[in-house]
Structures are given as structure tokens and as C-alpha cells.
Amino acid sequence: MATRRSVLGDAHVDRAVARTTAFTSGFQDFITRYAWGEIWTRPGLSRETRRCLTLTAMIATGRHDEFALHVRAGLQDGLTPEVIEEVLLQSAVYxxxxxxxxxxxxxxxxxxxxxxxxx
Structure with missing residues (x-):
């Protein structure tokens, strides 16, 4: 949960947790353990690289709400507009x-x- 909060920000995580229902609790547990506890904490890529890859994946799959979420979280965590621009230009080609x-x-x-x- 600490990594999830660090990557997405407390406000987003608090909203997601508050919206958790009996039906969605299993997914919230899964995403917290797997994405934030396993993938985002691996030492092989920097946080910035993971953010750039995530932005590209959201562009490629048309996940606009998630893209916006990760742009905002990236900016709040030090990703610059210039880096985001480079990711988007690279994504335009691919x-x-x-x-x-x-x-x-x-x-x-x-x-x-x-x-x-x-x-």
C-alpha cells in the first residue's frame, strides 16, 4: 500500500479504498499486492521508466482515465512535462x-x- 500511495498519491488511493465494496474488495487486494507490491517495487527499472512505460501502455490501449491519472501522479512525483512530451512523441510513432x-x-x-x- 505504501508503494501504491507513493505512485498514485494519497488522495487517489483514499478515494479508491472508500469506493471498495464487497464485490470489488478482491480486486483491490489483488491490485495492491500484485501491481504495487510486486511489479512497481522490482529493482530492474527506475520509477521514471515505469511511469513512461505505463503512460505508453495507457495510450496504446486507449485507457484515457488511467492515462490522466498517471500523468497527474507522474507530475506530482517529479516527472517533467518535457519527459511526458517525449513519451507522447514516441507513442505517436508506435x-x-x-x-x-x-x-x-x-x-x-x-x-x-x-x-x-x-x-
């Missing part, structure tokens, strides 16, 4: 221009909200 176009719009909005200026 995930497609329409997917990257959507991602640029989402990221620009999040960067403006988090930094007070457009990305």
Missing part, C-alpha cells in the same frame, strides 16, 4: 498519431491544472 493526439490533449489539460501553465 501507437499511432490519433492515440497520441488524444493523449496530448489530456496531458496538456493535466499539466495546466498541475503547473498552472499549458504543457
Amino acid at each position: 501507437c499511432g498519431v490519433p492515440a497520441a493526439n488524444t493523449a496530448f490533449g489530456i496531458a496538456d489539460r493535466i499539466i495546466a491544472e498541475e503547473t498552472g501553465s499549458a504543457g
